[in-house]
Amino acid sequence: MLELLQYEHFCKELVNAQCAKFIDEQQILHWQHYSWKQMHFQQALAEQQQQNNTSGK
Secondary structure, three states, X not given: OOOHHHOHHHHHHOOOXXXXXXXXXXXXXXXXXXXXXXXXXXXXXXXXXXXXXXXXX
16 A cells, blocks of 8 residues: 555545545455454464364373
């Protein structure tokens, strides 16, 4: 996103409310997906560690 702000055309498009709303929605979707992936990754890691602890005893 910061790279895009260096382009004049992109900055001019941000004035368009529909364009700005689309970008806002895409950012929210990205962070929701990122958070979901992180949560599932941490759960899988915890399960793997629990299995390793159980099988090691």
